[in-house]
Amino acid sequence: MTAAEGKIRVGIGGWVFEPWRGTFYPDGLPQKRELEYAGERLDSIEINGTYYGSQKPESFARWRAETPEGFVFALKGSRYITNRRVLAEAAPSIEKFFSGGVMELKEKLGPINWQFMPAKRFDPTDFEAFLKLLPQTVDGVPVRHAVEVRHDSFQTPDFIALLRGYDVAVITSADSDYTQIADVTAPFVYARIMGTKEAEPNGYSDADLERWVERARVWAKGAVPEGLETVGAALPKTGPRDVFLYVISGDKVRNPAAAMALTQRLAAKT
Template identity: 65%
Template sequence: MHEKASGAIHIGIGGWTYEPWRGSFYPEGLVQKRELEYASRKVTSIEINGTYYGSQKPESFAKWRDEAPDGFVFSLKGPRFTTNRRVLAEAGESIERFFRSGVTQLKDKLGPINWQFAPNKQFDPDDFGAFLKLLPASVDGLSIRHVVEVRHESFRSPDFIALACEHDVGIVIAADSEYPQIADVTTSFVYARIMGTTENEEFGYSNHDLDQWSQRAKTWAAGGIPQGLKTVAASPPDVQAREVFLYVISGFKQRNPAAAISLIERVG
């Protein structure tokens, strides 16, 4: 009997420039310009947050690509100027400007784009559907994957799940946080952000919780649906394999690298 194939599991943190990591995650004396080089050899993915707050330069994306090792993947947060607007259907120019900023310089190290919405942004099926229609499937010959991070309870709707499936867009699975959890799988990959690290755990989470999250990642990668997460619609049938992106974000941020490294060890 053949073992079921599994997709790649990428586990990491949000950003790499954080002063409290110096001396705890980063070795004493490591120069700041070498922090990405160091971090990208300890975790297997990083979600870049700076793209949410402002435009980056093509040279920056190329530099980040070259500093990270082969097989490393960067996810990017889409700009807030795109998602923090009343009418999402009018975001076309903002989306184009983002991709013109040099995103594709990451080449094969480009992971999904996370479009994060404000907690007070409610689900409007027509407007949200129009936004999803604007997201490009490819740019400069590079396939682009998209995921939406919605934070209002109104998105816990079968209509939202259907829209995400129709446009082949993933939904961020928020966990251990105050945000609504929508663990429905709507595309060929899974994107989870776990936000529950605490100061009193050496590795941010207890061993039990780290075991549980690593098992969930392996279940997703093998095409299954983990138990104990909140979904909206009926689960899709198992697929052959899925790529998984799991980020340890927020919580007690100083512990996040330790949690991510512990998860990487557990998934093997």
């Protein structure tokens, strides 16, 4: 990273996955030390469990303590918020989500991924009502928000303009069949790449790894990479942006190897 680039963090989804034992985690490593091990090799993890249900405040505090300084967790927002028919009615659930312990992560709290079901269509009025409910700070800690949409009705300039008005990032879902929107809409970028393959020891080929390294660096410099689909008006380069890049889905066994390969290549270019 240079002064003209934002911080690029590369991570994976979760850290508890039995097939990673003996592939990513060494044989014999106690399960209670898996987060510590992952945190020493990656600089971010996206927590998926918060999508399905509440976690204990002491769990968030423990995760914060088990990871090194500078590590950041992204969190999935609760499905009880995003899977409702009327998003404007989500205020009590949003308040419950943020008062349920997530702020115990403190300075290690990264962006919140508000993921929507593929059936959820773009309703400009209701979606803006939802954006208005998202807190900018909680207990004095700034909160960053990103939305992951999976219906093609969101591929409209109106959606991009709406997100830019609230500094909310649209998540770029890449190397998958999901709707792809790569527009920059916030002071940071959030991408989830889903194309790892079992046949590749590092999940991706060398060429594909290099392609994602260059895309991450372009985002970090404040521009938009080539080769990704955008739908809104072009945004002038406005300075460095932090980038959160997660290797998700695909051949999940290979995801830690892919994330570490990306991290190593990024480090070699600084």
